[in-house]
Amino acid sequence: MAVNASRDQPVELVGLNILSADSGRSSPEASGPRVELAADGLANAAPELSARTRRGSRTGILVAVVALAVLVVGAALQPFVVGLIVIACLTAAYAATLGHRLELVRRALNHDATVYVSDEEARGVPDSSLPVYTVLVPAYREPEVVASVVASMSSLEYPADKLEVLLLLEQDDTETIDAARAACTGTSVRVVLVPAGEPRTKPKACNYGLMMSSGELVTIYDAEDHPEPLQLRRAVVAFDRSGPDVACLQARLSYHNAEQNLITKWFTTEYDTWFRWLLPGLVATGAPIPLGGTSNHIRRDLLLRVGGWDPYNVTEDADLGVRLARCGFKVAVLGSTTLEEANSDFVNWVKQRSRWYKGYLVTLRVHLRSPRRLVRELGLHGAAGFVLFVGGTPLLAAVNPVFWGLTLLWWLAEPAFVAALFPPVLYYIGMTCWVIGGASLIYFGVASARSSGKPHLALSGLVVPLYWGMMSLAAIKAFVQLVFQPSYWEKTTHGLSGVDGPETGPQGASAGVTSRAMASTGVRNE
Amino acid sequence: MSTTLLSGAQSAVAFDEPQVAKQSVGSSWFRLLVVPMAIILTQAAWWWEAVTRWWPHSPLSIVALVPVLSLLAGWWNLRRDPRGRQIHDRQLDLILCLLLTIAAVALLLLAPVGRSLEAAGASCLTAGAIVSAGWGSRALWRLRWPILLLLLTWVEPWVQLSKLLSPLVARLAVWIAQIASPGLTPETTPSGEWHLAWSTNSALALDPTAGGGVLLMVFVGLVGGIAWACAGGPWRPLGAVALGVVVGVVVAAIEWFVCVLWAGSGLRAAFAAWASGSVHLRTLLLVTVLTAIGGAARPPSDGRRRSSIPAAHRPAVRAIGRLTAAVPAARRAGYAVAVVCAVLTVLTARATSPSTYAAVARTITEAVEALWP
Numbered sequence: 001m002a003v004n005a006s007r008d009q010p011v012e013l014v015g016l017n018i019l020s021a022d023s024g025r026s027s028p029e030a031s032g033p034r035v036e037l038a039a040d041g042l043a044n045a046a047p048e049l050s051a052r053t054r055r056g057s058r059t060g061i062l063v064a065v066v067a068l069a070v071l072v073v074g075a076a077l078q079p080f081v082v083g084l085i086v087i088a089c090l091t092a093a094y095a096a097t098l099g100h101r102l103e104l105v106r107r108a109l110n111h112d113a114t115v116y117v118s119d120e121e122a123r124g125v126p127d128s129s130l131p132v133y134t135v136l137v138p139a140y141r142e143p144e145v146v147a148s149v150v151a152s153m154s155s156l157e158y159p160a161d162k163l164e165v166l167l168l169l170e171q172d173d174t175e176t177i178d179a180a181r182a183a184c185t186g187t188s189v190r191v192v193l194v195p196a197g198e199p200r201t202k203p204k205a206c207n208y209g210l211m212m213s214s215g216e217l218v219t220i221y222d223a224e225d226h227p228e229p230l231q232l233r234r235a236v237v238a239f240d241r242s243g244p245d246v247a248c249l250q251a252r253l254s255y256h257n258a259e260q261n262l263i264t265k266w267f268t269t270e271y272d273t274w275f276r277w278l279l280p281g282l283v284a285t286g287a288p289i290p291l292g293g294t295s296n297h298i299r300r301d302l303l304l305r306v307g308g309w310d311p312y313n314v315t316e317d318a319d320l321g322v323r324l325a326r327c328g329f330k331v332a333v334l335g336s337t338t339l340e341e342a343n344s345d346f347v348n349w350v351k352q353r354s355r356w357y358k359g360y361l362v363t364l365r366v367h368l369r370s371p372r373r374l375v376r377e378l379g380l381h382g383a384a385g386f387v388l389f390v391g392g393t394p395l396l397a398a399v400n401p402v403f404w405g406l407t408l409l410w411w412l413a414e415p416a417f418v419a420a421l422f423p424p425v426l427y428y429i430g431m432t433c434w435v436i437g438g439a440s441l442i443y444f445g446v447a448s449a450r451s452s453g454k455p456h457l458a459l460s461g462l463v464v465p466l467y468w469g470m471m472s473l474a475a476i477k478a479f480v481q482l483v484f485q486p487s488y489w490e491k492t493t494h495g496l497s498g499v500d501g502p503e504t505g506p507q508g509a510s511a512g513v514t515s516r517a518m519a520s521t522g523v524r525n526e
Numbered sequence: 527m528s529t530t531l532l533s534g535a536q537s538a539v540a541f542d543e544p545q546v547a548k549q550s551v552g553s554s555w556f557r558l559l560v561v562p563m564a565i566i567l568t569q570a571a572w573w574w575e576a577v578t579r580w581w582p583h584s585p586l587s588i589v590a591l592v593p594v595l596s597l598l599a600g601w602w603n604l605r606r607d608p609r610g611r612q613i614h615d616r617q618l619d620l621i622l623c624l625l626l627t628i629a630a631v632a633l634l635l636l637a638p639v640g641r642s643l644e645a646a647g648a649s650c651l652t653a654g655a656i657v658s659a660g661w662g663s664r665a666l667w668r669l670r671w672p673i674l675l676l677l678l679t680w681v682e683p684w685v686q687l688s689k690l691l692s693p694l695v696a697r698l699a700v701w702i703a704q705i706a707s708p709g710l711t712p713e714t715t716p717s718g719e720w721h722l723a724w725s726t727n728s729a730l731a732l733d734p735t736a737g738g739g740v741l742l743m744v745f746v747g748l749v750g751g752i753a754w755a756c757a758g759g760p761w762r763p764l765g766a767v768a769l770g771v772v773v774g775v776v777v778a779a780i781e782w783f784v785c786v787l788w789a790g791s792g793l794r795a796a797f798a799a800w801a802s803g804s805v806h807l808r809t810l811l812l813v814t815v816l817t818a819i820g821g822a823a824r825p826p827s828d829g830r831r832r833s834s835i836p837a838a839h840r841p842a843v844r845a846i847g848r849l850t851a852a853v854p855a856a857r858r859a860g861y862a863v864a865v866v867c868a869v870l871t872v873l874t875a876r877a878t879s880p881s882t883y884a885a886v887a888r889t890i891t892e893a894v895e896a897l898w899p
Contacts, residue, residue, distance in 0.1 A: 347664060348613045401625065405632070413636045476621050493613055 035195045038207035042307040048369055049323060051312040051362045051487065080420060087421050087430075090399055094433040097392035100385065102440065104281025113283040114276075115238040115249065116335040122233035127159040133232050134215030134300070137189075138168040138205040139223035143179035144495050149223045150183045157229045164215050165189040168205040171196050201489050202293075203309035203316035210300070210308055219297045224494045226256065227295060227338040234336045235297040247302040247329035248321070250279065251295035255342035257497035258457060263349055264342035264497075265460035266445075266467040271342075273448040278389075279333050287385025288325030288378060290318030290360070295338040302329060312487050313366070315359020322367055322386060326377040341497050348493050350474045355490040357394035357478035362486060364391045397475035400468060403430075438465070554846045557856045561660035562597060564867040568652045569593055571874045576679070592679045593649075600672035604665065605841035612664060614852045619662045620862065626655035627866050634873035650676040652870045659862040662852035 043050035074082040135156075137149055146167070153165045167184065169177050171193045180191050192212055194205045206220060217235065221227055228234075228251075235249050242249075252275040258268035275292070282289050296317065306323050309316040321331055343349040364387070367374055375383045410418045422430060445461030481488060576590045630651035653673050658666045666673070678684075853859045875886075 345610070345613055346667060347615050347618060350618050351613070351615055405629065409632065409636070412633075415636070473618065473621060473625075476625075477617055480617060480621070493611060496611060 032195070034211050035197055035204075035208060038194075038211065038308075039197060039199060039204050039311050041207065042310050043312065046307060049307065049366060050310050051319070051366050052310075053312075053486075080417075083417075083421050084423075084426075088426055090403075091426050091430045091433070093392060094396060094437070095429055097388050097396055098433050098437045098440075100388040100392070101278070104285065104389075105277045105444065106281075107284035108277040108281040111284055113280040114333045114335045115242065117234040117237045117241075119230060121237050122230045123157070125233060125236060127162070130159060130162050130233070130236055131216035132162045132164060132214055133158060133236075134210075134213035134218045135163065135165045135232075136168060136206050136209045136213070136218065136220045137165065137223060137225075138202045138209070138220070139176055139180075140170055140200075140202075140205075141173055141176060141491075142223045142494060143176045145223045146176060146179045147183040149221070149225065150180075150187055150189050152221070152226050153189055154187055155229050156227065156232055158232045160188050163188060163232075164213060166192045166209045166213060168192050168194055168209045170194055170200065170205070199311050199487060199489075201311050201314070201316075201487075203313065204311035206316075207308045207311065210303065213300070216300055217297055218300045218303060220294050221338065222294045222340060224341045225294055225338050226340075227251070228336045231295070231334075231336040231338065232297075235334060238332070238334055239297070239299070242332060243330070245328065245330050246332050247299050247306075247324050248289075248291065248331045249297040249334040250275075250289060250291055250321075250331060251297065251334045252276070252337045253292050253295060253340055254337050254452075256339040257342050257344065258454065260342065260344045260497055262460055262463075263346065263467075263470075264344045265457050266464055267342040267349070268454070269445045269449050269457050269461055269464075270467075272452040272454070273444055275333065276448065276452060277444070282385065282389065283331070283333060285381065285385055286379065287382050287389065288322040289331040289333075290315070290363070290390055291321040291331065293317045294340070296320075296331075297334065302327075310366075313359060313362050314355050314487065314489055315363060318359060318390065319363045319366065322363060322390070325382065325386075326367070326374070328377075341494055343492065344496050345493070346470070348496065350470060350477060351490040352492040353471065353474035354477035354481065355492070357397065357475050358481050358486070360390045360394050361478060361482050394475045394478055397468070397471040398479055400472045401476075403434075407434075441468075554850070556860065557660075557849050557853070558842075558846050560860050560863055561656055562600075564656045564660070564863050565653045566593075568656070568867055568870045568874055569649055571871070572649070572679075572877070589679045589684070592675060596653075596672045596675045599675060600669050603668055603672060605845045606668075607844060608664075608668065608848070612848065612851060614662055614664060616662070616853070619658050619666075619853070622663050622666065623655045623659040623862065623866060626651045626658060627869065630655060630870055631873060634870070634877055648870075648874070649679050650674060652866075652874075655866050655870070656863055659866055660853070660859050661849050664852055665849065 040052070043052040071082065071086075135153060137153070139146065139149070149167070156163065165188060167180055167189055169180060169191060177191065177193065183189075184191055192209055194208045197204075210218065217232075217239065219232070219235070231251055235251070238249050239246065253271055254275070255264060255268045255271065258264050279289055293315075302324070303320075306320070306327050306329070310319050310323075313319045324331060343352050367386070371383075374386075378386060406418055406421075409415060442461060442464055445464050446458045449455060449457040449461055481490075573590055573593060630648040633648040633651065650673055653676055654666060657669055657673065850856075
């Protein structure tokens with residue numbers, strides 16, 4: 001079964017085959033140029049598509065400074081008018097985003113765009129017909145989860161001679177390297193050391209690993225991931241079934257420690273809603289898909305043509321999804337689930353979420369550098385969907401406390417200025433968004449918990465407004481970092497769940513055990 | 527989107543051993559004391575107002591004791607060893623501090639000048655902002671119950687509740703009194719207040735806050751229960767609150783019994799005095815003293831005797847070590863606390879003592895004008 005993309009027209013954007021350094025794949029001498037390409041290949045070849053700060057380009061800063069100055073001066077001279085304009089803009093953004101979200105859910109429920117591959121179909125492909133598959137597993141300072149990830153990779157049902165697992169470790173991370181060498185002995189997992197150098201990010205390691213790889217299909221798993229054993233085979237069948245313009249299949253993500261505490265319950269429900277309704281809804285509307293950080297299965301040749309991952313973007317996955325769409329490629333959702341560890345700690349959660357929000361804002365900034373070109377490449381619907389989904393999520397999360405505060409203020413003291421800021425039209429639109437938006441989000445959480453086979457999480461959906469407060473904190477932090485540390489990668493600490501994923505350890509990491517574990521967490525792989 | 531690589535390992539700090547040794551003793555104690563001192567400073571104005579307005583004639587003066595209980599509960603909570611890895615984030619600390627400060631400032635500005643007890647509603651937010659800036663958001667989470675306890679210092683809801691419940695409680699008291707002592711004659715005034723008269727000599731009016739007084743007996747139990755609940759366990763708070771209610775009722779019963787013995791003048795007079803709400807203060811004082819003694823004498827959670835623990839591993843030292851890990855730059859945290867404290871103290875003073883505030887403001891203005899005419 002050959003999985004070759006046959007997109008005829010040249011990719012206008014990058015043509016970044018510069019990453020496909022076939023010669024000298026394993027020679028140590030090539031590591032210098034290779035790491036340079038991994039770090040700055042995209043930024044040098046297509047600077048307008050990279051989040052790397054561009055020298056000499058001060059337009060964005062100038063626009064921001066002028067806008068801020070106008071706002072401040074306006075607020076000083078005509079505070080009421082400026083306040084009214086700001087409230088009107090934000091209310092319009094709320095209404096548009098809410099309408100978009102409802103439409104996504106409606107589309108997903110009407111026509112599930114997820115690609116399902118049965119067990120029989122997946123196992124029916126002869127081993128000889130399967131393409132070489134590369135699995136990239138980047139890890140940094142995570143010696144405690146390395147053994148677990150090796151066990152997970154060993155549980156994948158894929159012929160060993162066609163499976164290339166690259167464990168990507170930083171050269172100076174001796175602790176993880178030692179743990180990995182001990183765990184990988186006797187397995188097909190290969191340890192790849194990424195030379196030190198800035199930016200020290202996951203996408204740079206992935207680009208480096210991509211250049212060292214040989215598979216026709218590439219996927220990424222995080223160190224704490226537990227993919228469903230048949231996922232690679234399902235992806236092969238799904239690619240074969242899809243058109244050649246489908247460049248990527250995003251498998252679903254869910255959590256194995258949903259029951260740990262209230263945060264993990266909320267997080268699990270949110271992820272289920274995201275991967276079962278919102279992403280398929282985006283596929284149905286033709287908008288670009290912000291990919292999840294792991295379990296995205298990509299055709300290697302197309303990945304090289306669009307320039308790989310952007311090492312300067314802290315959500316390189318979301319950025320890649322948009323770049324694929326801009327190049328005319330499609331992303332589909334695969335009906336197979338990878339279990340991860342839900343972040344169970346409040347501070348750790350805020351740090352992780354703030355990185356995601358900041359990455360979304362950076363992605364928005366990168367792709368809006370030329371709005372006309374974006375509209376030409378994505379279409380008006382696609383561009384609007386991108387802005388509402390990728391931009392609306394962090395913006396509204398950051399602004400929510402202002403509106404909650406104004407509402408509380410009105411209930412407490414009914415100050416006149418609040419009434420003045422909400423003339424009837426704005427008031428009724430805002431009230432509609434508040435009531436319908438709040439109620440629908442709570443409803444979606446409860447319904448998603450039930451429909452994904454986890455009714456025990458439904459109760460936590462009723463108190464989800466507390467989770468929105470956490471989101472707001474993360475969004476505010478993201479905006480602060482966007483100004484002061486746009487490329488800073490907030491480290492997420494793993495291994496807080498106290499359990500080693502759905503399996504009991506390397507010995508229990510058989511397909512049967514994993515499947516049973518997934519069944520016990522309510523995950524169904526259709 | 528989860529496994530990460532970064533160039534700043536300082537963002538994830540795991541606390542295992544006390545790190546206080548690295549810090550000077552002065553810095554450590556400064557770190558530990560600056561936050562409660564700042565909280566006391568911001569609460570002082572309304573607290574004094576509460577004491578002078580309600581003490582000693584009204585049971586509502588109990589609100590002045592809440593910060594004391596809150597401080598004790600906070601200390602018990604802080605010295606316990608935490609579970610799991612301790613991950614810190616100063617950006618989050620300061621964002622939380624900013625949001626809480628904004629909310630507190632809004633509430634203090636909204637509170638009408640001179641109505642300090644309404645302004646006390648901001649005490650919870652004020653304390654939260656200071657803890658977040660000085661000790662970090664993880665300490666804020668650990669101290670959430672003691673800080674939320676400060677919400678009880680907001681007198682206005684208690685006044686309303688007392689008004690609402692007083693007639694009902696008075697009616698209940700009269701009903702019970704009639705069953706216990708048929709000679710007792712309830713009377714009502716045209717304004718709807720109750721009087722209890724007994725045949726021999728006199729009658730006693732039921733204090734309008736008597737309902738609140740009985741309510742506050744339950745409240746005393748609640749406070750004690752919540753304070754005790756802060757010692758941990760996922761379901762312990764709920765159980766402790768339930769226990770607290772029982773304790774409150776028992777305390778009320780004991781008070782009644784003590785009152786009978788104390789007065790020595792018979793059941794009726796004692797009952798009437800109790801129902802009028804005039805003796806609750808003794809109980810409140812008793813509860814406070816017992817709580818303070820209990821808190822000080824409480825053994826460490828692992829059951830060891832205090833004297834058997836080496837000095838470097840005592841709860842206080844470990845607590846300071848945790849704060850050091852959470853907030854490495856104590857001096858900068860001190861500045862943040864000072865700014866928040868100054869803003870909120872001025873605004874609380876504006877709400878509580880408008881005349882003093884105006885005098886101070888006038889003095890400053892005159893001084894500035896003298897310097898820069």
